[in-house]
Amino acid sequence: MDKLSEVITNSSLTTFGGGQSGTWKVISIITIVGQPLELVQRIEIIKTKYLLDKTNYKWFLRGVTSNLRYTTKEENATLDKTPSVLDRPDYKYAALIPIKKSEEWWLLTQDERRKIFEDTSRHISYSSKFLSTIARKLYHSKDIGENFDFLTWFEFAPEHSHQFDELVNYLRNTEEWKYVTREIDIRLVRDDKDK
Amino acid sequence: MDKLSEVITNSSLTTFGGGQSGTWKVISIITIVGQPLELVQRIEIIKTKYLLDKTNYKWFLRGVTSNLRYTTKEENATLDKTPSVLDRPDYKYAALIPIKKSEEWWLLTQDERRKIFEDTSRHISYSSKFLSTIARKLYHSKDIGENFDFLTWFEFAPEHSHQFDELVNYLRNTEEWKYVTREIDIRLVRDDKDK
Numbered sequence: 001m002d003k004l005s006e007v008i009t010n011s012s013l014t015t016f017g018g019g020q021s022g023t024w025k026v027i028s029i030i031t032i033v034g035q036p037l038e039l040v041q042r043i044e045i046i047k048t049k050y051l052l053d054k055t056n057y058k059w060f061l062r063g064v065t066s067n068l069r070y071t072t073k074e075e076n077a078t079l080d081k082t083p084s085v086l087d088r089p090d091y092k093y094a095a096l097i098p099i100k101k102s103e104e105w106w107l108l109t110q111d112e113r114r115k116i117f118e119d120t121s122r123h124i125s126y127s128s129k130f131l132s133t134i135a136r137k138l139y140h141s142k143d144i145g146e147n148f149d150f151l152t153w154f155e156f157a158p159e160h161s162h163q164f165d166e167l168v169n170y171l172r173n174t175e176e177w178k179y180v181t182r183e184i185d186i187r188l189v190r191d192d193k194d195k
Numbered sequence: 196m197d198k199l200s201e202v203i204t205n206s207s208l209t210t211f212g213g214g215q216s217g218t219w220k221v222i223s224i225i226t227i228v229g230q231p232l233e234l235v236q237r238i239e240i241i242k243t244k245y246l247l248d249k250t251n252y253k254w255f256l257r258g259v260t261s262n263l264r265y266t267t268k269e270e271n272a273t274l275d276k277t278p279s280v281l282d283r284p285d286y287k288y289a290a291l292i293p294i295k296k297s298e299e300w301w302l303l304t305q306d307e308r309r310k311i312f313e314d315t316s317r318h319i320s321y322s323s324k325f326l327s328t329i330a331r332k333l334y335h336s337k338d339i340g341e342n343f344d345f346l347t348w349f350e351f352a353p354e355h356s357h358q359f360d361e362l363v364n365y366l367r368n369t370e371e372w373k374y375v376t377r378e379i380d381i382r383l384v385r386d387d388k389d390k
Contacts, residue, residue: 013340064338069264072306110309111267143259143338145208 012065014139015046016096016151019057024094024188032172034100034182043096043188061098063139063151070117075124082131091135091155094188095164098141098148105179106142121174130167133160148182207260209334210241211291211346214252219289219383227367229295229377238291238383256293258334258346265312270319277326286330286350290359291381293336293343300374301337316369325362328355343377 018037022044029039038058068076105113117123134156142149156164168185171177213232217239224234233253263271300308312318330350337344351359363380366372 011340064340066338067301068304071304073304076304106262109263109266109268109271110305114305140338143261143335145206145259 013144014063014065016061016153017044017046017057018042018059018061019044021056023190023192025191027187027189028185030185030187032183032185033180037098037184037186042191043186061096061141061148061151062144062146063141064144065137066140070114071124075118078128079124079131084131084135084137086135086137086153086155088135088155090157092190093156093158093161093164094190095154095156095168096186096188097152097154097168098182098184098186099150099152099180100148100182101179102181116176116179121171121176123171123174123176126170127167130163133157133163134167208339209258209260211256211348212239212241212252213237213254213256214239216251218385218387220386222382222384223380225380225382227378227380228375229379232293232379232381237386238381256291256336256343256346257339257341258336259339260332261335265309266319270313273323274319274326279326279330279332281330281332281348281350283330283350285352287385288351288353288356288359289383289385290349290351290363291383292347292349292363293377293379293381294345294347294375295343295377296374297376311371311374316366316371318366318369318371321365322362325358328352328358329362 018040020041022042024043024045026039026041026043029037031037040058044057071079108116118125134154136155137153139151139153140149141147141151154164172180172183213235215236217237219238219240221234221236221238224232226232235253239252266274303311313320328351332348334346334348335344336342336346349359367375367378
């Protein structure tokens with residue numbers, strides 16, 4: 001019996017494996033809203049489609065990079081001035097924030113979602129303040145049938161942790177976040193030696 | 196070795212299997228632009244994730260239904276007045292049109308794509324003329340790593356074939372279509388008896 005579901009050949013597929021191995025050591029896993037995620041010691045970022053041993057992991061979170069969904073040309077020009085650079089040696093801290101939004105959100109039309117996302121919640125314009133200190137990468141998970149809709153990965157220097165807290169606290173109080181039904185805040189520290 | 200790519204649990208996953216079985220008998224497969232698709236006699240629409248026998252098929256095209264990407268609230272209200280009803284016994288004809296757009300298209304921002312899609316090409320407003328005679332369903336394939344970005348499935352009565360031709364001919368001459376790098380036009384007729 002062949003599994004038709006083996007369709008992900010998207011080269012941008014990234015898997016976050018939660019378990020006991022990986023470069024990123026877990027500092028905390030806090031459930032902001034919805035069902036918790038099982039606690040793990042480390043997170044491994046897996047770019048390949050094959051794993052030699054799956055038993056090392058308690059869970060996997062998967063996502064694909066995709067085209068821009070809300071950003072305008074003008075906003076993108078601003079964002080492009082300060083590109084996100086991951087893997088900077090001084091950015092020793094990271095955060096992985098998986099998010100799921102309600103059915104109600106996804107039934108909104110494009111202009112309604114954009115209005116809430118930016119006009120009301122200022123998601124892009126507020127976040128722009130942190131471009132120079134917080135690197136980020138967004139992965140889409142909803143259309144590949146994952147439990148979360150998005151995974152956002154952030155990297156920053158330890159001294160900018162308070163800025164990161166400021167950013168997530170701001171977002172959690174926006175109109176947009178009223179549609180968030182599940183959110184986990186995973187904080188990590190780079191620890192290459194015990195990889 | 197576990198395949199991490201077995202991730203599609205999305206219940207909206209639909210597979211079009213091209214081969215020698217299925218309700219829909221192929222009338223023609225015409226390559227509009229790009230690499231052709233192997234000719235087949237029939238197409239089977241598979242909603243489950245498992246297949247008992249894969250050898251019946253020459254190819255599979257897969258897609259997921261998703262949220263609206265360009266439609267505004269106002270446009271959606273118009274569209275909702277004439278909902279697409281598939282599987283109508285009098286709609287004996289169908290068309291499956293897989294499309295791929297260029298990298299250039301996907302690098303455009305949301306407002307740039309919307310401008311080309313509707314302001315310039317009138318994709319929604321022109322297509323609206325055919326709502327009462329042509330039923331349709333859009334599947335997204337890009338983010339699940341397929342060779343095409345979209346699959347659109349249409350059903351209509353044989354007497355409205357010329358309207359369908361009018362619709363696709365219009366779209367193929369739009370600004371939006373300049374970004375289409377691969378398109379196959381598959382016409383079908385319902386043939387339940389030889390299912």
